[in-house]
Amino acid sequence: MLSIQGLTKSFGGNQVLRGVDLEVERGDSLVILGGSGSGKSVTLKCIMGFIHPDAGTISLEGENLVGLEGRARADMNRRVGMLFQHAALLDSLPVWENVMFAPLRFGRVSRRQARKAAVGWLERVGLDEAIANILPGELATGAQKRIGLARAIAAEPDLLLFDEPTTGLDALVGRQIDGLIRSTIGDLGATGITITHDIASARRIGDHVAMLYQGKIAWNGPVADLLNSGDPLVDQFVHGRLTGPIAVPSLPQALA
Numbered sequence: 058m059l060s061i062q063g064l065t066k067s068f069g070g071n072q073v074l075r076g077v078d079l080e081v082e083r084g085d086s087l088v089i090l091g092g093s094g095s096g097k098s099v100t101l102k103c104i105m106g107f108i109h110p111d112a113g114t115i116s117l118e119g120e121n122l123v124g125l126e127g128r129a130r131a132d133m134n135r136r137v138g139m140l141f142q143h144a145a146l147l148d149s150l151p152v153w154e155n156v157m158f159a160p161l162r163f164g165r166v167s168r169r170q171a172r173k174a175a176v177g178w179l180e181r182v183g184l185d186e187a188i189a190n191i192l193p194g195e196l197a198t199g200a201q202k203r204i205g206l207a208r209a210i211a212a213e214p215d216l217l218l219f220d221e222p223t224t225g226l227d228a229l230v231g232r233q234i235d236g237l238i239r240s241t242i243g244d245l246g247a248t249g250i251t252i253t254h255d256i257a258s259a260r261r262i263g264d265h266v267a268m269l270y271q272g273k274i275a276w277n278g279p280v281a282d283l284l285n286s287g288d289p290l291v292d293q294f295v296h297g298r299l300t301g302p303i304a305v306p307s308l309p310q311a312l313a
């Protein structure tokens with residue numbers, strides 16, 4: 058479904074991606090793990106075309122997305138739904154218009170149809186019609202994430218990208234969102250890529266897991282192998298060990 062090869066990206070002297078290779082099968086749920094600043098969000102933004110990679114290819118069902126612009130890019134992005142790390146809802150639009158932003162913008166539905174459809178998607182993510190007319194800024198973070206999720210799935214995309222869907226949520230809401238992501242991928246027959254730091258979440262959401270480290274995919278395997286990968290990097294990361302191949306910045310004694 059998605060094939061990434063040799064993806065590189067630098068910002069000034071900061072070489073973030075140094076040759077990312079990744080394959081995702083149709084219908085698979087892939088989780089990408091990696092430390093803060095390792096380039097997880099940059100990778101998703103390259104897929105969406107928000108950031109232009111320096112080199113490499115990203116192909117969706119055989120068609121290279123790198124360098125696509127204008128209508129070709131818009132057509133391609135319609136097949137992809139994304140939940141942004143900070144939900145990225147539009148505060149000046151009521152919840153229902155946020156959910157149906159793309160279908161409304163591309164003129165595929167009337168406002169009346171869109172509102173009705175939005176209520177259906179909101180229910181799908183466990184939200185009541187009562188919030189449809191509220192501005193998103195008035196809602197709690199968990200509800201905002203759900204709205205972001207409803208927006209990502211409202212266009213019934215083939216590929217779903219979730220950037221830190223549960224970060225900042227309490228454990229129970231986080232668990233519900235994990236379940237929603239898993240079931241949505243299944244129900245839509247979509248392919249999913251989820252970024253998370255949370256190992257429990259990764260195990261609930263993923264069929265496969267890839268770990269991004271120093272700009273490359275350092276390990277890739279089935280989720281069942283995650284806790285016993287035999288890979289020192291993965292082992293240190295998933296078990297939260299301070300010693301190992303991953304350099305952890307040293308703290309002053311008082312903070313350690």
Ligand SMILES: Nc1ncnc2c1ncn2[C@@H]1O[C@H](COP(=O)(O)OP(=O)(O)OP(=O)(O)O)[C@@H](O)[C@H]1O
Pocket residue numbers: 068071073091092093094095096097098099100142
């Ligand atoms: N538009 C940009 N301009 C310059 N530098 C950027 C830009 N976007 C990302 N970076 C840099 O790229 C690196 C990777 O950023 P990215 O947001 O992908 O990290 P991440 O793995 O998603 O981290 P986190 O887990 O904290 O979200 C960081 O050093 C960041 O400062």
Ligand SMILES: [Mg+2]
Pocket residue numbers: 097098099142220
């Ligand atoms: Mg990020």
